[in-house]
Amino acid sequence: MRLRFKSICCAMLLLLFASLTTGCWNRIELNEVAITSATGIDWDGNSWIVSYQVVIPAAISSVMGGSGGSGPKSPIIVYSTKGKTIRDAIMHSYSESPRKLFFAHNRVVVIGEKALQHGVNELIDVYFRNSSTRETVSVLATPGTARRILEQFMQLQAISGAGMKEIILSEMKNTSILPNIPVYQLAMEVTGDAKSAVVPEIFVSGTEDTSSLDSFGSTSIPSKLKLGRLAVLKDDKMIGWMSRKESLGASYLRDSVKQSFVVVPCEDDKGKKGYDTIQILKSSTKVIPKLKSNQLTFTAEVDVTGSLLESTCSQDLYKPGIIQLLEQGGQLQVSALLQEAWKRGQQLNTDIFGAAEKTHRKYPKQWKTWSKNWDQVFKQAPLETKVKFRMARMGLSNKSFDYLMEKREK
Amino acid sequence: MLIDKTSSKPGKQTTSSGQDKQPEQVLLTDMDINIERLHRFLGGGEDVVCRTLQHRSFDNTRYAILYIDGIVEGTTINTLLLSLLDDANNSYTNEKSSEGAGLYHHLTEQSIAIGKLSEVSTIEQAGYSILEGSTVLVVDGSLRAIVMDTTGGKTRAVEEPSSQTVIRGPKSGFTENLRTNTSLIRRIIKSPDIRFDYKMIGRQTRTNVAVVYLEGIAEQEIVNEVHRRLDKIDIDGVLESGYVEEFIQDRAFTPFPLLQNTERPDAASAALLEGQVVVMVSGTPFVLIAPVTFAKFFQSSEDYYQRYDIATFLRIIRMASFFISMLLPSLYIAITTFHQEMLPTSLLISLAAQREGIPFPALLEAFLMEITFEILREAGVRMPRIIGPAISIVGALVLGQAAVQAGIISAAMVIVVSFTAIASFVIPAVNMGIAARLIRFVLMILAGTFGLFGIMSGLMILLAHLCGLRSFGKPYMMPFSPFVPSNLKDVLIRVPWWAMRKRPLNISNDSNVVREGAGQKPSPDQEGA
Numbered sequence: 057m058r059l060r061f062k063s064i065c066c067a068m069l070l071l072l073f074a075s076l077t078t079g080c081w082n083r084i085e086l087n088e089v090a091i092t093s094a095t096g097i098d099w100d101g102n103s104w105i106v107s108y109q110v111v112i113p114a115a116i117s118s119v120m121g122g123s124g125g126s127g128p129k130s131p132i133i134v135y136s137t138k139g140k141t142i143r144d145a146i147m148h149s150y151s152e153s154p155r156k157l158f159f160a161h162n163r164v165v166v167i168g169e170k171a172l173q174h175g176v177n178e179l180i181d182v183y184f185r186n187s188s189t190r191e192t193v194s195v196l197a198t199p200g201t202a203r204r205i206l207e208q209f210m211q212l213q214a215i216s217g218a219g220m221k222e223i224i225l226s227e228m229k230n231t232s233i234l235p236n237i238p239v240y241q242l243a244m245e246v247t248g249d250a251k252s253a254v255v256p257e258i259f260v261s262g263t264e265d266t267s268s269l270d271s272f273g274s275t276s277i278p279s280k281l282k283l284g285r286l287a288v289l290k291d292d293k294m295i296g297w298m299s300r301k302e303s304l305g306a307s308y309l310r311d312s313v314k315q316s317f318v319v320v321p322c323e324d325d326k327g328k329k330g331y332d333t334i335q336i337l338k339s340s341t342k343v344i345p346k347l348k349s350n351q352l353t354f355t356a357e358v359d360v361t362g363s364l365l366e367s368t369c370s371q372d373l374y375k376p377g378i379i380q381l382l383e384q385g386g387q388l389q390v391s392a393l394l395q396e397a398w399k400r401g402q403q404l405n406t407d408i409f410g411a412a413e414k415t416h417r418k419y420p421k422q423w424k425t426w427s428k429n430w431d432q433v434f435k436q437a438p439l440e441t442k443v444k445f446r447m448a449r450m451g452l453s454n455k456s457f458d459y460l461m462e463k464r465e466k
Numbered sequence: 467m468l469i470d471k472t473s474s475k476p477g478k479q480t481t482s483s484g485q486d487k488q489p490e491q492v493l494l495t496d497m498d499i500n501i502e503r504l505h506r507f508l509g510g511g512e513d514v515v516c517r518t519l520q521h522r523s524f525d526n527t528r529y530a531i532l533y534i535d536g537i538v539e540g541t542t543i544n545t546l547l548l549s550l551l552d553d554a555n556n557s558y559t560n561e562k563s564s565e566g567a568g569l570y571h572h573l574t575e576q577s578i579a580i581g582k583l584s585e586v587s588t589i590e591q592a593g594y595s596i597l598e599g600s601t602v603l604v605v606d607g608s609l610r611a612i613v614m615d616t617t618g619g620k621t622r623a624v625e626e627p628s629s630q631t632v633i634r635g636p637k638s639g640f641t642e643n644l645r646t647n648t649s650l651i652r653r654i655i656k657s658p659d660i661r662f663d664y665k666m667i668g669r670q671t672r673t674n675v676a677v678v679y680l681e682g683i684a685e686q687e688i689v690n691e692v693h694r695r696l697d698k699i700d701i702d703g704v705l706e707s708g709y710v711e712e713f714i715q716d717r718a719f720t721p722f723p724l725l726q727n728t729e730r731p732d733a734a735s736a737a738l739l740e741g742q743v744v745v746m747v748s749g750t751p752f753v754l755i756a757p758v759t760f761a762k763f764f765q766s767s768e769d770y771y772q773r774y775d776i777a778t779f780l781r782i783i784r785m786a787s788f789f790i791s792m793l794l795p796s797l798y799i800a801i802t803t804f805h806q807e808m809l810p811t812s813l814l815i816s817l818a819a820q821r822e823g824i825p826f827p828a829l830l831e832a833f834l835m836e837i838t839f840e841i842l843r844e845a846g847v848r849m850p851r852i853i854g855p856a857i858s859i860v861g862a863l864v865l866g867q868a869a870v871q872a873g874i875i876s877a878a879m880v881i882v883v884s885f886t887a888i889a890s891f892v893i894p895a896v897n898m899g900i901a902a903r904l905i906r907f908v909l910m911i912l913a914g915t916f917g918l919f920g921i922m923s924g925l926m927i928l929l930a931h932l933c934g935l936r937s938f939g940k941p942y943m944m945p946f947s948p949f950v951p952s953n954l955k956d957v958l959i960r961v962p963w964w965a966m967r968k969r970p971l972n973i974s975n976d977s978n979v980v981r982e983g984a985g986q987k988p989s990p991d992q993e994g995a
Contacts, residue, residue, distance in 0.1 A: 086818045
């Protein structure tokens with residue numbers, strides 16, 4: 057009994073020592089990490105330039121109202137390293153930063169136009185190979201250098217990296233013009249049947265930079281970060297931009313519209329013209345491929361529910377006919393958007409609408425031949441649109457204000 | 467009372483005083499020698515009172531009462547003396563038969579104004595009775611002596627229990643006096659089935675211990691086991707039930723309490739009604755309850771006095787607090803030093819901002835604060851009450867606020883430690899709270915070395931240990947492992963009283979578990995009927 061007890065004690069002691077020898081091996085204290093809120097990727101012709109937007113926690117707390125030091129301090133700092141590969145560039149950061157870069161809280165990765173044209177495969181590889189980086193990071197494209205985007209301050213959000221993510225998320229939720237593209241989705245699209253992908257654009261609107269806290273001394277800042285067009289990628293390389301209107305059409309075709317709006321022109325009895333603004337509350341799209349006499353066609357069935365937000369026409373909305381008219385207007389608008397986007401896609405020779413996957417699924421046998429020259433097949437495939445537009449609500453007042461005014465005059 | 471041959475059961479008595487090896491001295495006919503020997507036995511202290519009397523009717527036969535002043539009830543002694551003196555001066559003509567034996571019988575039957583009498587025939591028996599507060603009457607010429615129960619003296623009154631307070635519920639608590647304590651139980655449970663088995667433990671202290679149970683409801687096996695374990699104890703003194711607890715618990719090395727203690731008569735009675743056995747130790751208000759399960763330590767007697775929904779909510783809060791007090795600091799350490807990616811970004815940044823310039827790693831920081839808190843808590847318990855405010859000022863202001871302002875400890879850590887501390891006081895059983903506190907330190911080291919992986923492995927070992935524990939042979943984690951679904955009615959939740967028709971299974975006598983009538987759920991239909 058005593059011997060057993062002794063041997064157990066010995067074993068426990070040895071185990072304890074064993075655990076002590078390991079130390080706290082991958083322990084890293086909060087004040088040893090440089091929390092990266094945004095990463096920028098640029099290509100200068102033969103090497104990668106990776107920029108980091110690092111949060112300075114002490115400065116953040118003083119910005120947020122804590123007891124800070126003297127004067128305003130920048131809550132973020134931006135620096136860049138250069139290397140043959142992306143990871144090589146990141147490794148160089150160890151020789152210039154006192155803290156280890158920590159990518160788990162990275163919110164956006166901004167890719168400069170040149171880097172996008174060079175290709176994103178390497179970036180995707182970095183994201184998928186390493187556990188420290190997250191695949192939910194949003195990808196943004198920018199026409200200039202990514203570093204410039206990272207250097208900009210933002211109103212209302214001290215950390216602009218987080219702010220950019222918030223902008224793209226709220227944009228997607230409320231207007232659905234640009235999609236939020238996380239790294240994993242980019243990877244999926246690049247490797248998909250169509251080998252085409254999209255990345256939303258962010259740019260600095262205004263010529264000056266807002267890279268100094270002094271700008272926040274006044275009520276307006278010299279420049280702002282804005283979401284713009286949609287970058288279109290083919291085989292991981294960027295081949296062109298889509299305008300915002302085309303981008304909205306693409307959103308419909310990709311079935312990524314959560315909430316949007318259309319402005320429908322209208323006309324009252326007297327021929328006075330105006331506009332009705334309709335908020336799209338619900339939308340779902342089905343792109344159906346059809347093979348008719350050896351010609352592949354696509355049908356986009358869109359089901360849209362809207363609510364009237366604003367009306368400048370003098371209309372009596374109690375009349376079902378008027379509502380039908382509105383619905384028809386909306387239908388036309390949406391169809392036009394779809395067609396425009398489809399044409400632009402064909403023009404750029406990229407199938408960013410997921411048409412390839414759908415065709416593959418529906419006609420697996422024919423796909424074998426089509427897949428060899430899908431670009432040609434896609435280019436020649438016409439799009440037919442079937443939009444079901446339903447007005448769900450007219451808002452709190454059924455008659456437009458103009459209509460009420462007219463009645464009173466009578 | 468222990469040598470009262472007429473009232474207590476034979477065989478259940480044990481004098482676990484392995485000391486008296488020498489042959490017992492029997493009482494002789496000569497009273498003076500008897501008194502002399504008794505004095506020698508008792509060590510002849512100043513408080514040993516010997517009052518000699520003579521009886522007029524019995525040839526002026528001498529007799530004497532002996533007692534120890536202070537441990538006897540003063541008024542009882544006075545009444546006794548009055549009755550004896552009154553009797554001594556009376557003349558009984560027809561009873562002049564023989565002096566010693568005659569007087570002895572006369573006194574027992576006609577003159578002593580004391581309720582409980584018994585007789586002894588040796589010096590030792592008489593001496594021990596005196597030590598317990600009885601008064602011994604020796605008569606010249608008699609080979610026996612009368613032991614009169616005059617136990618009493620100054621004891622603490624029944625007060626509100628200080629360690630287990632309730633908002634709603636009885637306000638009486640046990641005292642140090644065993645007789646008071648048994649009476650408190652008797653007043654609650656007036657069943658003839660209640661059994662009080664007495665024993666004596668402690669060579670020197672000769673502490674009275676009572677084993678209380680309800681016959682037919684408690685499992686006889688467990689009652690026997692309690693007796694067996696208590697009988698094995700051989701120690702010089704028992705000053706508190708904690709002495710007994712350590713001897714009779716099932717396993718020596720565990721941070722978890724394997725016996726419950728309470729100073730509330732209502733809690734003890736509830737345990738008896740559920741078929742548990744209560745062990746009362748003279749000299750302490752804390753009685754032991756066995757067997758217990760892990761979940762019992764999270765139940766307060768108030769759970770049964772408040773309505774069931776409130777009780778359930780409070781119980782869940784207590785369970786949560788147990789886990790908080792055990793895990794929170796270690797989770798904080800693990801997440802901030804190993805798994806920063808688990809935190810929401812804004813929280814991470816604000817934590818990182820607080821940690822700027824803190825010289826210690828999170829583990830050391832947590833240890834410093836936890837140990838500081840433990841010292842403060844211990845100081846709060848031990849210090850004289852008058853110094854109380856000083857400790858709280860130094861503790862709260864100097865250690866809390868100043869440490870943060872000086873940049874030695876991060877504010878988040880102070881929040882974590884304070885929250886942990888408060889949570890640890892929510893657990894109704896203090897000994898379970900201390901167990902959580904001890905485990906907390908081990909988990910903190912594991913968290914500091916292996917992160918969440920360490921915490922998880924620590925919890926696994928803990929769970930295995932808990933499942934292996936037994937309390938008087940009953941599995942400690944009972945309603946969960948082994949799984950007893952019907953017992954779950956009163957563990958994490960408490961169902962209404964009318965739904966708890968059966969006593970917890972497996973704890974009490976399983977052939978007699980129904981404790982209330984069926985169909986007592988209140989409903990409007992019942993009104994008319």
